[in-house]
Structure formats: C-alpha cells, structure tokens
Amino acid sequence: MMKQIKSVDELIKLKEAALNKIKERQIGNKTTIVVNMGTCGIAAGARDVMMAIIDEISKRNISDVIITQAGCAGMCEHEPMLEVIKPGMPQVIYGHLDKEKARRIVIEHVINSKVVGECALVQQA
C-alpha cells in the first residue's frame, strides 16, 4: 500500500514524480529524436540504437524527449542514422551509430546541448 500523503510538500513531491506518467501527452518545448527505421536502418542495427536511447533516457529520468521513427533517408550506407531536433540548436543528423554512440548523443547533445561532432553527418541551422 502507498504511504499516505501527510502534507502539502509531500503532495508536491508526488506530483513531480508522477509528472513522468503523463508528460509524453503534453505538447511543449521538447527535443525530438527521429530514428531512421527503414529496412536498411533495421538491418544495420537501428533497433538496438533506439533501445539504447530509450534505456538512457529512462535511466536519467528525463522525459521532455520525443522519440519517433522515420523510414529510409536515402543514405543507406550511413545507417543506423538518427536526427536530433532540439529547440534553440541546429538540427543534426548522426550516422554510423551503435549503442555506445547513441548513449553519448543522449548525454552530450540532448542533455548538455553539445553536438557530438565526430558522429555528425549534417548540421542544419
């Protein structure tokens, strides 16, 4: 059984914790990560990349991130690829990814707002 809420402060704390339950349903200033999941992407390991991103986001308890999928971007040899669109930053397409690189992108780009230069294919202002 859940511990009873005894004060207003405890209610506010519970609200902060519970916010993650519905945050995905609120439209707002969010970072969007688009993972290319065409046949080429999946064959090159896009699914592992996406799972690594979900795991990292879940571990770090950040929830103003939207993860969506897209088809083939036409640059199959650079797969697995993904695009990060963070408000106030240039859009970046990353390529030749693996699980480790995906985790770095979450930490450096999504959280610390620094483009991971060595994985980046294209930057759009």
Added chain:
Amino acid sequence: MHYYRSHVLVCAGSTCVTSGCRAVKETILEGIKSHQLEEEIKVVETGCMGFCELGPLVVVYPEGVMYCRVKAEDAAVIVNEHLLKGRIVKQLLYQDPNTRKPVPLVKDLHFLSKQTKIAMRNAGLINPKDIEEYIAGEGYFALAKVLSSMSPEEVIIEIKKSGLRGRGGAGFLTGLKWEFTAKAQGTQKYVVCNGDEGVPGVFMDRSILEGDPHSVIEAMAVAGYAIGADQGYVYVRAEYPLAVEKLRHAINQACEYGLLGENILGSGFNFDVNIRVGAGAFVCGEETALLASIEGRRGEPRPRPPFPANEGLWGKPTLINNVETFSSIPPIILKGGEWYASMGTEKSKGTKVFALTGKVNNTGLIEIPMGIPLEEIIFDIGGGIPDDKKLKAVQTGGPTGGFIPAEHVNVNMDYESLDELGTQIGSGSLTVLDEDTCVVDLVKFFVEFCQEESCGKCAPCRIGTKRMLEILERITRGEGKVEDIEALEKLCNYIKNTALCGLGQAAPNPVLSMLRYFRPELEAHVRDKHYPASVCAFPFDSPCQNTVEGGVR
C-alpha cells in the same frame, strides 16, 4: 520511473465500450507483445474523449495522432505501421467533411480545437483509475491550496467572483449557494453531488465521473471545507455502472493516499465521501427528491422553502451541486475566480458542456465558452447537417426545454439569450432537428417521457401530463380537432402554475415552445390532416411531397 517512447490512449467511455474498444485494446496489447514493444509503449485506458460519433477512438502520443472507428483488425495495423515503423495509418484518420482531407493531429480537429476544456479537462487524457496521473496534472492542489492558505470565507469569495452557475439546469449562482449553506446554523452539514443525470441525450456527468472522478471528489472536499461539512454523498444512477465503478475505485484510492479521511494533509480537516446508487427515476434529479432518496425514502419532491441549504439531508444544512459544477471548481481555486469570469458573457460566465446529438455530423460532448453563437456549434464544431438537409430547429434543455427554430440559429448560447427565446440551457442537451423531423411527434415523445417519470405526488403533473399526452397522441394519429390546440394551451398554463416541483412546472415547456414557433405545422396536422415532415403520416403516407424537390404529391 520507466520511460515509454509512446503512449497509446484508448477511449473507454461507455459509448466506446459499446462500440467495441475493449477488443481494440486487447489487439493492441497482443500486437505490442508479439513485436516485443512492451518496454517502449504504454497503453492507457482513458475516460470519454467526447468525440463519441467516431468511436472507438485511439490516440497515439507523443505525436497526438487520432484514429477513428478503430476495429480490432485495424488495431493490428496501427501496431504494425505506426507503433513499429512510425508510419501514420492514413485510412483510419478523421476526414474533414468539407475538404475530404485526412486530419491526423488531435490539435487540428475543428471539433476539439474550438473547445475550451475546464470541467472536462482531464477526461480522455488520463487514466481515471490512477490517482497519480490526476495528481500529475495538479490534481488535489486546489484542496491543498484551500487547506493551507485560504479561510472558508475566502474560498466562497473566490467562487462568487468566478460567477459559476449551477450546471445541472436551474443555473443558480454556485457561490451564493455555498454562502447560504456556510451561514446556516448546525454542527453537522453535508455536501451532496447530484449525478442523477436523467435527461435523454445528455451524458456529460457520466463522462466526467467515468473519465475524471477525482476532480469531483476533490471539489466536494473543497466545498466541505468551505461550508463546514465532513461528509459527502455522490448520488449516481444505477444505469451508470461504469461511472459507479470508477468513482468507487477513485474514492478508495483517495483514502489510501490520505486525501480523504481524517486530518487531510496535516490540516486537521476531515472529509469522507460515500456513494448512493439511485434506481434511476428522472424526478430524483430534483434536489428534494434526491435527498429523500438518499435517506432511503421514496423519491418524491417536497415544497421549498425550506431549501436544502437550511434543511437538507436528515434535516441538516446540505449543499447540492451537479457533477459538472463540481469538476469546474478545482481550476477556479487554482487560477482564481477572475480567470474563470473572463470567459463567457456578462451574466453567464465560464464554459458549459453540451451534448450535441441528433441530425448533425459530429455528435458528442463539447465544452465551449458561454455565449458563442449556436451557428458555430452546429456548422463549425458539429460539422453541419448530414446529407445536405436543411436545419429545422435545435431542441435544448431536454424533455423540459424548448426549441430554437432555424431563423434564430445565430443566438448566443447563454442563460439569458435562451430565456428570451422561451427555452433554456438546462443540463446542456442540444438535439439538432432537420427538415425530416416532425416537431409534433418529438413533443409527444417528450411529454410521454415526463408523464412516465412523473412521481404522481401532485395532481397537475400526474393528471395534466397524461391529458396532454392523450391530445398529442390523437393529433399524431390524424384524429386531432381544432379545439385541441386551445385545450393544450390552457392545460400547459395550468400545469406550469400549479405543479409542485420543477419537473411538473417545466413539463409543458416543449408544448408551449411548439405553439410559439411551430403553430402552422401543428395546425396543418389538426385542420388539414397534412403532415409536412411525413412522420405522423397516418393514414396517408405522402413522402414524395417531402423528399422530392418541387413538392410533388
């Protein structure tokens, strides 16, 4: 807490349950399992989203894509295409009836984007069985605010400032009602929530109880604090089993979390809520009959005064508000009465939920600021009349309301403007009639409803409605006499002036409204034995005249 990249919301309001949302949810869950997406995607059952015409509804976040009329086999496609591959399933999207183009995003739907959701703010967006989802949207913060920083008087002042009026039908100022009950003498007081929604075609209270029961519980606790009550009762009709189940679950959860019970949030304030299930008599929505029914007596009204604010449940001061009224309270407390009063017209503040039904493309529940033109509701939000038929009238206020004929379609929807037209907002039913609807036949249905639901305590209602019905039945059978119209008029006035309670006094309203706006149609029935809408066409059926252009008989 685990992060899900996508939330799939399946509407589980009563309407969507009947159109098969359970099977849809099962199929989605199976599909997610077979594609091993359990760690990525969360499926949530919500309350009514309001767009019942298009149910079962499925909304996929974070994009906010809405799928309509989803069948179990379609659900498998949504999993395969949208959830697995990120491709929107075009054929299941809502199609704009004018442009014939699909509208993928919830926020772009005219039906929803024109609405302002306050009372229905959470319905369809959260899981009603999870109190934490309610708390996440600042749920119980209004209760916390009043308990920690407001005196009961300040709460009442805030409600008065908001100008909120009772949404159950009579439209009495909520703040005043709270003040009367707070000032009444007595150590024991009660808060009662009227969930005996009995008007045919109206279902906003059910939707709120099903989709967001905590907002009602929280508001009742706020009211308890303001008037000095420690016990609340929710009176729900037994025909709403899902609402009763969700509400019961919510009350238990609130008790578990310490948001109901003793010493709430360490403030020393105690409050409990119980459910009373009514057998579903229309008259029990009348407050004195409702109180009698809660006490275990026969559901019959009694003369007022004394009003329940002074002598209510077991003779104690009692505050009675409707479900929709209560669910508007928490935002008013959090954002202030002035915020609420900034919406609507001078005398009708805030928003009202309407149940849009009848001959209109988009039926369902809509919440809109008071005072917007009826035209906008029917042709913009409602998407117009099906099959390019002509609008004949809009019936408001249910079986005790009246008509707004097509020539008044630009009327502003507020208490005063509708009053001028001889009808009322009532509990918020809007039944759209097209040229094929016979007004006499419809009025007969309403009178029949009131006659059946009359509790029989007073003669004007018991006998009067029966006589009215007999006359109307005769007319629709084609045996009407010219004197009948005068007799109807007389009867109406007698009943209106002498019946004991609101039900009886209002029962003649549809007849009076018909006499005011559709006298020629009634006279055609009686004198010419001609039935313009070909409904009461016995014994001569002449549909050609109505359905073929040029009026060929």
